[in-house]
Amino acid sequence: MELLKVENLTKSFGGLLAIHKLSFIVKEGEILGLIGPNGAGKTTLFNLISGALKPDKGRIFFGDAKISGLRPHKICKMGISRTFQDVKVFPNMTVVENIALAATFARERIPTNEAQRLATDLLRFCGLIEVKNMLARDLSLVNQKRLEVARALATQPKLILLDEMMAGLNPTETLDAMRLVKAIRDRGCTVFIVEHVLRAIMNLCDRVMVLHYGEKIAEGTPEEVCSNPKVIEVYLGEKYAQN
Amino acid sequence: MNFKLISLALIGVTLFFLVLLPFFGSPYSLVLLSNIFMYVVLTVTWVMFCGPTGYISLATSAFFGAGIYTAAVISFKVPLLLTVLVGALISFFLALIIGIVSLRLKGIYFAMFTFGFVELLLHFLLWYETNITGTTGRVVLTLSNQTVYYMMLALAFVTIVFTQYLNNSRYGMALKSIGENEMASEHIGIDTAKLKILTYCVSSSFVGACGVVMATRWTYVDPKIAFNPLYSFIPIFMAILGGARKLYGPILGAIVFTYLQEILTTRIPYYYMLFFGLLMVFVITFLPEGIVGIIDRRLKTKIN
Amino acid sequence: MVTFLNIFIGGLLMGGIYALVAAGLSIQYGVGRVLNIAHGEFLMVGALITWYLFTIYGISPLISLILIAFVFFFFGFxxxxxxxxxxxxxxxxxxxxxxxxxxxxxxxQFVIQNIAIVIWGAELKGFSYMASPVNILGALFGANRLITLAYSLGIAGIFYLFLTKTRYGKAIRAASQDIFAANLMGINIKFVLSLCFAFGALLAGTAGALISMMYSIHTTMGMEYTVIALIVIVLGGLGSITGSMLGGLILGIVGSIVSYxxxxxxxxxxxxxxMILLLVRPTGLMGRGS
Structure with missing residues (x-):
């Protein structure tokens, strides 16, 4: 069952091609990883799917509905939610307020007590229960990242786009984050994840897609992708050559 | 709970007193309070939109002027309440135009745009009145002090109640989230464009209605009186003076400002604008959180 | 043909004045992030001081100009x-x-304007200095306008050299790019920012001195000039001196055509x-892309 279908997607910024004729699908219930060197177009792709950017060409379908060109709040209401690479929590609101706001707006007319219950559930789920009344700006980086995930989940998405949620975390925190991603999928939410921490991608993902200068150069199981010579050349090659 | 009851009782008593005031108060007190209500409406509506979102609108005088000019054009022809309604509607649509074309501008650019809008409106109207209609000024219907007083009281009351309701609703929180991070609030399902524009329009329509009522006090208006850019800046100053973080801040600011204005214009008529300028610079530099900030700090030290 | 030339040259001269009016604000906002809405008041004070010195003591406006440059720089700082x-x-x-x-x-703005009203009153003032007409290709223009144009072009040239060739000029340019980066390079950012505001005040004051030779002046004229300066810097791009020269000239020519x-x-x-420019290209015609 395909949940998200991207066809021939193209986006350029002032002549610079960020995404070029990209097509792929996300299957329902899977964890799909997206990797690629810096500037490969990963965040641009997330911005296109979530509606922050409008594609120049190509179409995006979510289920049967065409979503390319829709505004972000519409796409969110249809069931796609996201986190941001540079954390964008609401700094002067408490943790609970951050989550409850998302819960009350993503679905039409959700009763207040149900929103509260959802918020409490997510606080526990993401390990934020102890800091729930703190202002978001006072949280540590790892908690801010967890809050972003909790806020995204509060919109009750069918698909969540996670943009480098493990960047800047220490090894223990990374392990926690990996457990969290698995748990999200087990809740029934499909995961599409951009990550630089390769170990996490290899452990978590059912499938992996590799972007290079806006084009897809490989797709498959983590093992297949790892042994793909093209990938080793542009991605791993570059990475390991540096070390 | 107790605190809530006490404040409700306090509000009730104040309201009761204000409603009965015309039966025992002097005409002067009615005029002074009408002025206070006017500044309360201008300031609270400004804070309603600009407080949480962080957009600086300098178009208050456009909406106020639209109300004043509506009164100047139709006040002799239609019933008063209809004039008020028309003034409010015209301001609503002016805000709609500004909102649709310019709310995507960020920071200082939105401020400059709204500032330019007022001047554009003023100069277009000046040109139109001198060259097309050939009028240099218009006479406005005069109302009794008591009528103006009651209308302004009602308007100020409705504005405050509406703002309080908005702040406590999920939309109030959503407006705040726009000020904190607009992109993130779009991505959690908030139609930020619609919310911003609608709030801006509604807040502006209160200003328009206020303009209609207050125009009756001038008896004679021309475009320069109606669209005086001062009315764009004074509400911001009152909000800063009172402190924009709590609803009672702007109200306090408006009261203090009007009272000072009354005293100073009679005592030192030639220096009072100079004094206000100095006060403004002082408050912004040394009391960035306004009167509310002082009260909060006092309360905190008492608790500790 | 002569009409066309009249409009065009008239616009150019007007543009020179506009550019001069705007240059100070452009630096103050472009580098220091101070959208100095009192800019026109500085200009007004410059104009009235020049008028005062000329009518009471007979001091030439061109001497007052230099005096004003020093005093305003100091006060701005x-x-x-x-x-x-x-x-x-x-x-x-x-x-x-x-x-x-x-x-x-x-x-x-209130403070400056009301002090000025207390000192000089609110009525219109004016004097004529070097107003004898000069013939340019058949059209006549006052000599004082040509001096103003020359001054604003000169100022633009000096600033361009200052910004590109001197250490502090480079520091100002660095600060306008990124305040934090400028700090890292070991530049005393506070001093640079004060310098910018001071230059802005200097430019406003001297512009006022020149304007007083050509137009009637009064203590409530400040806002008009602030608004013109705002329009010009939005036209030319905030913080770009060459941009505000260009913006001034464009506005001058547009104004000349429309008033015809x-x-x-x-x-x-x-x-x-x-307003159209704010919507279409808020960074200005010469500004950096967003």
Whole structure:
């Protein structure tokens, strides 16, 4: 069952091609990883799917509905939610307020007590229960990242786009984050994840897609992708050559 | 709970007193309070939109002027309440135009745009009145002090109640989230464009209605009186003076400002604008959180 | 043909004045992030001092110009050191500083204007200096206008050299790019920012001195000039001196054409241009992309 279908997607910024004729699908219930060197177009792709950017060409379908060109709040209401690479929590609101706001707006007319219950559930789920009344700006980086995930989940998405949620975390925190991603999928939410921490991608993902200068150069199981010579050349090659 | 009851009782008593005031108060007190209500409406509506979102609108005088000019054009022809309604509607649509074309501008650019809008409106109207209609000024219907007083009281009351309701609703929180991070609030399902524009329009329509009522006090208006850019800046100053973080801040600011204005214009008529300028610079530099900030700090030290 | 030339050269000369009016604000906002809405008041004070010295003591406006340059530079510097540097310290973000300084400048506008009214009253004033006409290709223009154009081109040239060749000029350019990066390079950013505000005040004051030779002046004229300066810097891109030269010339020519067609709509046309530009290209014609 395909949940998200991207066809021939193209986006350029002032002549610079960020995404070029990209097509792929996300299957329902899977964890799909997206990797690629810096500037490969990963965040641009997330911005296109979530509606922050409008594609120049190509179409995006979510289920049967065409979503390319829709505004972000519409796409969110249809069931796609996201986190941001540079954390964008609401700094002067408490943790609970951050989550409850998302819960009350993503679905039409959700009763207040149900929103509260959802918020409490997510606080526990993401390990934020102890800091729930703190202002978001006072949280540590790892908690801010967890809050972003909790806020995204509060919109009750069918698909969540996670943009480098493990960047800047220490090894223990990374392990926690990996457990969290698995748990999200087990809740029934499909995961599409951009990550630089390769170990996490290899452990978590059912499938992996590799972007290079806006084009897809490989797709498959983590093992297949790892042994793909093209990938080793542009991605791993570059990475390991540096070390 | 107790605190809530006490404040409700306090509000009730104040309201009761204000409603009965015309039966025992002097005409002067009615005029002074009408002025206070006017500044309360201008300031609270400004804070309603600009407080949480962080957009600086300098178009208050456009909406106020639209109300004043509506009164100047139709006040002799239609019933008063209809004039008020028309003034409010015209301001609503002016805000709609500004909102649709310019709310995507960020920071200082939105401020400059709204500032330019007022001047554009003023100069277009000046040109139109001198060259097309050939009028240099218009006479406005005069109302009794008591009528103006009651209308302004009602308007100020409705504005405050509406703002309080908005702040406590999920939309109030959503407006705040726009000020904190607009992109993130779009991505959690908030139609930020619609919310911003609608709030801006509604807040502006209160200003328009206020303009209609207050125009009756001038008896004679021309475009320069109606669209005086001062009315764009004074509400911001009152909000800063009172402190924009709590609803009672702007109200306090408006009261203090009007009272000072009354005293100073009679005592030192030639220096009072100079004094206000100095006060403004002082408050912004040394009391960035306004009167509310002082009260909060006092309360905190008492608790500790 | 002569009409066309008249409009064009008239526009060019007007543009020179506009550019001069705007240059100071352009530096103050472009580098220091102070949207100095009291800019026109500085200009007004410059104009009235020149008028006063000329009518009472018979001092030539061109001498007053130099005097004003020094005095305004000094006061501008002090003002930044006392007021704006404090606002920079208490504002949590650049956006908050912009809002705070905008409101402070609005207060300042009242202070300056009302002190001026107390000293000089509110009636129209004026004098004529070097107004003898000069013939340019068949069209006649006052000599004082040509001097103004020459001065603003000269100032633009000096600033261009200052910004590109000297150490402090480079520091100012660095600061306008990124305040934090400038700090890292070991530049005393506070000093540079005060310098910028001081230059802005200097430019405003001298522009006022020149304007007093050509137009009638009064203590409530400041806002008109602030608005013209705002339009020009939006046209040319905030913080770009060459941009505001270009913006001034464009506005001058547009104004010249519109006032030929329908004089009453000149200001309306200015505001239309201003708002359309804000919407279409808020970084200005010469500004950096967003």
């Amino acid at each position: 002090l003002l930044d050191r006392s007021l704006f540097s404090r606002l920079r310290n208490i504002s949590p973000s650049v956006a908050a500083f912009e809002a705070n300084s905008l409101m402070a400048c609005f207060g300042l 067609l329908e004089p009453g709509l000149t200001l309306v046309a200015y505001y239309m241009l201003f």
